[in-house]
Amino acid sequence: MGLISAILTAPLAPVKGVAWVAEQVHDQAMRELYDPDSIQRALDQVQLDRELGRIDDEEADRREDELLERLIEATQGGPGHG
Amino acid sequence: MPFHVYGVTRADVVLPDKLEGLYDAPVTTVADDGLAALVSECPEAPTARRAELMAHARVLEQMIETETVLPMQFGMSMPDEQILCHDLLVAHRPRLGTLLSQLDGTVQLTVKVVYREDDALRAVLQRSPRLLQMRDRLASIPADAAHFKQAEFGQEVAAELERMGGRDGSEILGALAPLCLAHAEGRLLSPYNILNTAFLVRREARTRFDEAVGTIAEQWNEVGTVRYLGPQPPYSFVDLEAGDPAWA
Amino acid sequence: MTVQATQAPNRYLERPSPSSLADVIEVILDKGLVIDIYIRVSLVGIELLTIDARIVVASVDTYLRFAEACNRLDLKDDGSSGLPDLMGDITESGAKGKTSGALEGVKEKASEIFGSDDDDEDEKPPPRRRASSSSARKRSSSSSSRTRKKAES
Numbered sequence: 001m002g003l004i005s006a007i008l009t010a011p012l013a014p015v016k017g018v019a020w021v022a023e024q025v026h027d028q029a030m031r032e033l034y035d036p037d038s039i040q041r042a043l044d045q046v047q048l049d050r051e052l053g054r055i056d057d058e059e060a061d062r063r064e065d066e067l068l069e070r071l072i073e074a075t076q077g078g079p080g081h082g
Numbered sequence: 083m084p085f086h087v088y089g090v091t092r093a094d095v096v097l098p099d100k101l102e103g104l105y106d107a108p109v110t111t112v113a114d115d116g117l118a119a120l121v122s123e124c125p126e127a128p129t130a131r132r133a134e135l136m137a138h139a140r141v142l143e144q145m146i147e148t149e150t151v152l153p154m155q156f157g158m159s160m161p162d163e164q165i166l167c168h169d170l171l172v173a174h175r176p177r178l179g180t181l182l183s184q185l186d187g188t189v190q191l192t193v194k195v196v197y198r199e200d201d202a203l204r205a206v207l208q209r210s211p212r213l214l215q216m217r218d219r220l221a222s223i224p225a226d227a228a229h230f231k232q233a234e235f236g237q238e239v240a241a242e243l244e245r246m247g248g249r250d251g252s253e254i255l256g257a258l259a260p261l262c263l264a265h266a267e268g269r270l271l272s273p274y275n276i277l278n279t280a281f282l283v284r285r286e287a288r289t290r291f292d293e294a295v296g297t298i299a300e301q302w303n304e305v306g307t308v309r310y311l312g313p314q315p316p317y318s319f320v321d322l323e324a325g326d327p328a329w330a
Numbered sequence: 331m332t333v334q335a336t337q338a339p340n341r342y343l344e345r346p347s348p349s350s351l352a353d354v355i356e357v358i359l360d361k362g363l364v365i366d367i368y369i370r371v372s373l374v375g376i377e378l379l380t381i382d383a384r385i386v387v388a389s390v391d392t393y394l395r396f397a398e399a400c401n402r403l404d405l406k407d408d409g410s411s412g413l414p415d416l417m418g419d420i421t422e423s424g425a426k427g428k429t430s431g432a433l434e435g436v437k438e439k440a441s442e443i444f445g446s447d448d449d450d451e452d453e454k455p456p457p458r459r460r461a462s463s464s465s466a467r468k469r470s471s472s473s474s475s476r477t478r479k480k481a482e483s
Contacts, residue, residue: 031379032379035378035379036373036376036378037269037271037378037379037380037383038379040269040271040352040356041271041272041383043351043352043355044271046352047350047351047352047353050350061132064352065131068130068131068132068135068351068355071355071359071373072130072371074373074376075359075371075372075376087368089362089363090363127370128370130371132351135354135355135358135359136351136354138354138358139349139354139357139358143349152362152363153358153361153363154362154363154364155358155359155360155361155362155363155369155372155374156359156362156371157359157369157370157371157372158363158364158365158368158369158370159368159369159370160368169365169368191346192357197466199399200399200403201466202466203396204403204405205466205467206400206466207400207403207405208405213400214405217400217401220397220401221401229394232393232394232397232398232401233390233393234393235396235397235400236392236393236395236396236398236400237393237396239396239397240392240393240396243396244384246465246466247466249465250465250466253465268356270383270384271383271384272383272384273384292346301467302467304467305467306466309347309353310345310346310347311346311347311349311353312346313346314349314357315362317357317358317361317362318357318361320361320362320363321363322363322364322365
């Protein structure tokens, strides 16, 4: 389910307040950031941009390296692990 | 010194001259009774950067040109020869032997087909008078007033795009499936990705498969691009657990 | 602008291409043989956000992008099927890296991931529904003949 639905339907949600909601949004953002499919999608896009000449090789390499680093972190359970 | 393991092949394998793998280390074998692991020495804590990933794939793709190789997933690091023999080759001997026989004479070829955005959306609209009408109606309403209706329109377009992609993907798969021993469908990461499939193809059937892919690229050129990869080791067709595959 | 087959030799490919980093990653990090206790990095068992990767989370924003992409389309058949994306770049705003279309959602996501944007918009198409529809490729006879003429000219 979507993030908003999840927050609104969670038991006791109204009681938890703004800080709790902020944490949920942050957690969701982190999950997406470290979701292997999202990272793969981004890697595919970099390759496409490279092939179509939208970005130069140096920029493409830089983006790929960053995405790869995040992917490796994802295999180790996310940031701050391993 | 630990070993990085690339794959498993037969002990009588002939390695290409000066084949180098991760960290430019020479690729060698560790053999046990007819089976051999393709390995190279690697640091205690190997990294997984671009260079290492590409080196792993490159070694395998070079070997598969002439040999049957069962690829390891990237990151298999074994502490020494004894453990490697015992925990890989001996422990899984029957399964490894079976896989090697089954996969002899085959390679993996991967076909990915992606719609070009504008061409695909154009196709969606041109096939649906209703959606075309929605678009025309929305064009006459100022953007901020039509927010909700735009989203509705977008949702219908996306649904139609997915339907179209599902049908087109099936059609392409239908054209290629008869030319392979087996296929394994991969994940489609957007509604524009309509095929992402690994095909197990007999070596002697490669030219025919190449031609079929070329034909598909030509036929689908108006709306999409085809990415054709291989020959690859059978990444999608090896498993230490599973039972006999249908093609064996 | 006519794109001829001879100018783009890899367009009608009959030979496989070299694997890109994206291609390699897709295949060596969660396929192939693995023995759990010796694997250092693996995507196997990593929890994915969705089972169907095309559906991230449905959102108004994604649908608006599809609508926007459609609204910007020029539906007159101009015969060019060669480089629509590049054409989009050239004819749209000269904004660096900006292109039209729903794929823009993926591009923006890519820049969100490695940029400093903490926007948490997603690419969210709706759930797939079972229905038959005609193929993207089978154009109306009129547009096919226009394409053929283009190739001959």
